[in-house]
Amino acid sequence: MIRTRGLSYIYVSGGAAPLRFPDVDLRQGGTLLLRGRSGSGKSTWLALMAGLRGASGGDLFVAGTQLGTQRGAEIDAWRARTIGFLPQKLYLSSALSVADNLALVYFAAGLPRDDDSIVRALAQVGVANLAARKPHQLSGGQAQRVALARAVLLAPQVLLADEPTASLDDEAAADALALLQQSAAACDASLVIATHDQRVVLALAGAQTLDLNEMGAQRLMDKREQL
Numbered sequence: 771m772i773r774t775r776g777l778s779y780i781y782v783s784g785g786a787a788p789l790r791f792p793d794v795d796l797r798q799g800g801t802l803l804l805r806g807r808s809g810s811g812k813s814t815w816l817a818l819m820a821g822l823r824g825a826s827g828g829d830l831f832v833a834g835t836q837l838g839t840q841r842g843a844e845i846d847a848w849r850a851r852t853i854g855f856l857p858q859k860l861y862l863s864s865a866l867s868v869a870d871n872l873a874l875v876y877f878a879a880g881l882p883r884d885d886d887s888i889v890r891a892l893a894q895v896g897v898a899n900l901a902a903r904k905p906h907q908l909s910g911g912q913a914q915r916v917a918l919a920r921a922v923l924l925a926p927q928v929l930l931a932d933e934p935t936a937s938l939d940d941e942a943a944a945d946a947l948a949l950l951q952q953s954a955a956a957c958d959a960s961l962v963i964a965t966h967d968q969r970v971v972l973a974l975a976g977a978q979t980l981d982l983n984e985m986g987a988q989r990l991m992d993k994r995e996q997l
């Protein structure tokens with residue numbers, strides 16, 4: 771679940787107006803489409819949900835935990851066990867095999883490595899045969915599947931995906947979306963998909979939506995107030 775009230779974030783460098791986010795309530799197991807034009811704050815919002823950035827104002831509950839007071843190792847451990855993150859840039863270590871890349875998840879969570887679970891997670895997204903390869907030996911779509919397997923390895927309560935279809939053709943985009951939904955459903959995770967891809971918007975027509983363009987208007991007003 772995700773619940774936000776009056777959430778805001780200020781980038782100290784750059785001098786941009788504060789980002790103010792609309793409130794949202796996402797139930798456990800629900801799907802949220804996070805929409806907004808480029809620069810509207812989608813990546814920032816995801817970073818707040820993952821505890822990668824601390825909010826400047828407002829209240830934020832993710833998977834039953836109020837974020838804001840935890841620091842350093844505590845928030846890192848919480849993130850490793852609670853959040854699955856499929857970032858736009860996949861951050862697979864080029865020095866490690868696919869299986870070893872997934873094993874890093876256990877390291878981050880302070881858990882013993884479980885090779886059977888790694889193989890199962892890779893099989894779930896159709897890439898178990900690639901376990902011994904290095905990331906540079908994968909296609910873009912295969913690399914994304916590996917990153918998805920990594921994201922759901924510990925059965926997260928919240929799965930966050932940042933522009934998961936951005937560089938994919940129509941068929942691969944439909945596959946990626948279906949896999950994301952299946953992977954979230956398999957662990958009853960709440961799924962958030964940040965996108966400005968109309969194919970995703972159409973495919974998820976009727977899904978709960980958080981539109982950050984509303985916030986764009988708020989930022990414009992802030993700027994006018996400053997003048």
Ligand SMILES: Nc1ncnc2c1ncn2[C@@H]1O[C@H](COP(=O)(O)OP(=O)(O)OP(=O)(O)O)[C@@H](O)[C@H]1O
Pocket residue numbers: 781782783784785786806807808809810811812813814815
């Ligand atoms: N590190 C930073 N320092 C200062 N300002 C930043 C920083 N990162 C992002 N911003 C600003 O915050 C706003 C929101 O950025 P963000 O990356 O969250 O948007 P986005 O909706 O994810 O964009 P895109 O779709 O292009 O990835 C933008 O105005 C951006 O310029």
